[in-house]
Amino acid sequence: MKNTKHFGGIIKKSALAIIATAVVLTASIAQAEIKPAVVYDTAGKNDKSFNEAVFNGITKFMNDTGIAVTELEPTNEAMMEQSLKKFAQRGYSPVVAVGFTMANAVAAAAAEYPDTQFTIIDGVVDAPNVQNVVFKEHEGSFLVGVMAAMASSTGTVGFVGGMDIPLISRFECGYKQGVAHQDSSMNVLAQMTGSTPAAWGNPSKGGEITRNQVENGADVVFAAAGGTGMGVYQTAADMGVLAIGVDSNQNYIQPGTMLTSMYKKVGLAAYQSFEAAMNGTWSAGFTVNGVAEDGVGAAMDEYNADLVSAEMMASVEAARAGIVDGSIVVHDYMSDNTCPL
Amino acid sequence: MSDFFLTAVLTLDASVRVCVPLIFAAMAGLFAERSGVVDIGLEGKLLMSAFVAASAASVFGSPWLGLIAGMFASTVLAMIHGFASITYKGNQIVSGVAINILASGLTMILTLAWFKRGGITPTLQGDERFLSITLPGVDIIDHIPFLGVIYRELISGHNILVYLAFAIVPVVWWVVFRTRFGLQLRAVGENPKAVDTAGLSVEGLRYKALLIGGILCGIGGAYLSTAYNAQFTKEMTAGGGFIALAALIFGKWHPYRVLAACFLFAFLQALAIRLQGVIIPGIGEIPVQLIDATPYILTIILLAGFIGKAVPPKASAQPYIKEL
Numbered sequence: 001m002k003n004t005k006h007f008g009g010i011i012k013k014s015a016l017a018i019i020a021t022a023v024v025l026t027a028s029i030a031q032a033e034i035k036p037a038v039v040y041d042t043a044g045k046n047d048k049s050f051n052e053a054v055f056n057g058i059t060k061f062m063n064d065t066g067i068a069v070t071e072l073e074p075t076n077e078a079m080m081e082q083s084l085k086k087f088a089q090r091g092y093s094p095v096v097a098v099g100f101t102m103a104n105a106v107a108a109a110a111a112e113y114p115d116t117q118f119t120i121i122d123g124v125v126d127a128p129n130v131q132n133v134v135f136k137e138h139e140g141s142f143l144v145g146v147m148a149a150m151a152s153s154t155g156t157v158g159f160v161g162g163m164d165i166p167l168i169s170r171f172e173c174g175y176k177q178g179v180a181h182q183d184s185s186m187n188v189l190a191q192m193t194g195s196t197p198a199a200w201g202n203p204s205k206g207g208e209i210t211r212n213q214v215e216n217g218a219d220v221v222f223a224a225a226g227g228t229g230m231g232v233y234q235t236a237a238d239m240g241v242l243a244i245g246v247d248s249n250q251n252y253i254q255p256g257t258m259l260t261s262m263y264k265k266v267g268l269a270a271y272q273s274f275e276a277a278m279n280g281t282w283s284a285g286f287t288v289n290g291v292a293e294d295g296v297g298a299a300m301d302e303y304n305a306d307l308v309s310a311e312m313m314a315s316v317e318a319a320r321a322g323i324v325d326g327s328i329v330v331h332d333y334m335s336d337n338t339c340p341l
Numbered sequence: 342m343s344d345f346f347l348t349a350v351l352t353l354d355a356s357v358r359v360c361v362p363l364i365f366a367a368m369a370g371l372f373a374e375r376s377g378v379v380d381i382g383l384e385g386k387l388l389m390s391a392f393v394a395a396s397a398a399s400v401f402g403s404p405w406l407g408l409i410a411g412m413f414a415s416t417v418l419a420m421i422h423g424f425a426s427i428t429y430k431g432n433q434i435v436s437g438v439a440i441n442i443l444a445s446g447l448t449m450i451l452t453l454a455w456f457k458r459g460g461i462t463p464t465l466q467g468d469e470r471f472l473s474i475t476l477p478g479v480d481i482i483d484h485i486p487f488l489g490v491i492y493r494e495l496i497s498g499h500n501i502l503v504y505l506a507f508a509i510v511p512v513v514w515w516v517v518f519r520t521r522f523g524l525q526l527r528a529v530g531e532n533p534k535a536v537d538t539a540g541l542s543v544e545g546l547r548y549k550a551l552l553i554g555g556i557l558c559g560i561g562g563a564y565l566s567t568a569y570n571a572q573f574t575k576e577m578t579a580g581g582g583f584i585a586l587a588a589l590i591f592g593k594w595h596p597y598r599v600l601a602a603c604f605l606f607a608f609l610q611a612l613a614i615r616l617q618g619v620i621i622p623g624i625g626e627i628p629v630q631l632i633d634a635t636p637y638i639l640t641i642i643l644l645a646g647f648i649g650k651a652v653p654p655k656a657s658a659q660p661y662i663k664e665l
Contacts, residue, residue: 042449042460043453043459043460043575044453044457044459044460046453046457046458046459047458047459047460048458048459049459051459052459073453075446075449075450075453076446190618191614191617191618192617192629194633195629195630195633198576198579198580201574201575201576201577201579202577202579203570203572203574203577204359204565204569204570204577204579205579205610205614207569207570208355208358208359208610208611208614209614211355212351212355212614212615215351227460227461227574227575227576227577230461230464230570230572230574231570234464234570234571234572253464254464
């Protein structure tokens with residue numbers, strides 16, 4: 001009997017201790033502790049492109065703040081939704097999803113876990129707990145269009161799109177405007193690879209389209225076509241013309257024939273999303289990164305230094321300044337699905 | 342006129358490049374199906390071989406080693422198909438689909454794990470890939486109108502695997518229709534029981550057919566990643582194996598007709614690229630999607646019996662079970 005009483009006392013004491021610990025823990029969470037996670041797309045974090053840029057942004061965040069970010073690389077599309085939901089279920093927030101292919105998965109996970117903060121990079125999900133980080137691709141494409149027009153000696157440049165969707169038409173339209181801004185007499189040959197997702201991974205067809213454009217006079221070809229672009233860059237190198245990369249700095253892929261790349265600073269976007277969550281300023285809705293925010297632009301490095309003249313740099317810089325101060329307005333194809341050219 | 346002529350020649354030239362993997366895959370399928378094994382796994386074998394060839398060529402610095410490795414990888418998949426559907430008499434379609442899924446997943450995972458470049462292998466530089474060959478006499482024939490353009494653009498300037506693809510078709514015809522093995526192969530696809538009664542091994546013949554198919558598919562895959570392109574990228578076959586299968590049916594399992602079907606389908610693809618956005622007077626803009634879908638539409642029309650009749654080998658898709 002005495003023993004039981006004593007035992008009951010222990011339970012009471014430990015219960016108190018547990019409650020106290022819980023209170024302390026909750027308090028510390030409310031201050032600044034966040035539990036961020038990221039889900040890459042199927043290309044994985046070492047893709048030397050889009051995902052790797054996010055990975056670099058996250059690594060910088062971890063080094064700067066000491067907060068661990070949990071990462072996951074899904075190997076197929078079915079895994080995306082599961083992994084987002086799993087993170088939300090385990091209390092991770094914000095959960096960053098990389099790439100527009102994740103949009104459906106994010107929409108499903110956000111509806112199921114309304115208290116979790118989701119951030120989708122380069123995609124659009126209309127939900128009260130989703131932050132959409134989008135880029136003004138038309139502005140970046142405008143800048144590389146200016147460079148293409150200056151680098152061309154034939155008066156004709158090319159554009160190879162991946163799947164025929166409005167997002168890719170936005171690249172095309174911005175590029176055309178940039179070319180025309182520099183030289184209105186220039187001719188732009190623009191083609192799409194296909195109308196199914198297979199159009200993102202068909203380098204053979206990308207190569208054939210490029211060859212056709214080169215045979216019709218193009219000497220600079222801009223590819224916004226995912227894996228299909230590899231065939232574009234290769235064919236451009238084989239045929240001795242210039243190519244322009246996309247999404248991240250791809251100049252290294254074919255050194256000497258890559259004029260530049262239209263980069264999107266996705267790493268910075270991921271960093272800023274976590275930082276905002278940490279400071280309590282994270283908000284759902286749209287975060288738009290254009291030329292003014294240095295979210296998009298034309299990549300310069302040691303691989304294309306010999307191809308870009310000082311005049312080109314000056315023109316690009318002038319165009320950039322024009323876009324920032326509003327004297328140049330680049331039409332966004334996705335605003336009305338037309339290209340005024 | 343000469344502009345139009347040049348465009349026509351360049352379109353045919355593009356068709357030649359596009360149809361090479363189709364020819365190899367369709368000839369591989371021809372051997373398999375003539376022996377009574379349906380080979381829906383052509384796509385998977387092409388993909389696996391493309392990946393292995395690009396990886397080996399990159400690691401060893403030689404396209405020839407890449408080619409051999411690609412042929413080996415494709416043959417391994419063909420043997421798995423044989424093991425499941427010949428030795429264990431499983432459903433050939435299911436086994437073929439499994440090969441496609443296996444290749445799709447495995448190439449992706451291995452590329453990510455080995456090269457860490459997001460689903461692509463390193464770019465093959467210089468002579469790490471099959472380069473185009475300029476045939477002798479281009480300079481001399483170039484002066485002859487029309488013929489010069491045809492020789493320079495259409496006939497010369499391809500890589501060795503392109504010439505091999507066109508050379509292999511008559512060889513396939515000769516093997517299938519003029520040799521003892523070919524006779525046995527056709528017999529085992531039509532009436533395996535008769536072959537068995539004659540004292541020949543049905544299983545052995547079917548394995549041989551799949552072995553040849555594996556090797557041919559391997560060359561097709563290696564062409565994609567080490568000759569036509571300079572690296573492997575995710576799902577780079579883009580349905581080529583299925584178009585080859587359609588060409589096989591459209592060509593009624595006959596080498597020359599299959600070649601014609603491959604070339605027709607490749608020509609449609611090359612044409613689709615050139616017709617994109619072009620407005621034809623009186624008709625307007627031709628929807629490219631329609632041209633892309635034409636190979637499949639034509640095959641369906643053929644199967645429905647509107648253009649002649651496609652009769653597959655009689656024992657096709659039936660595992661042979663010996664009566665005791």
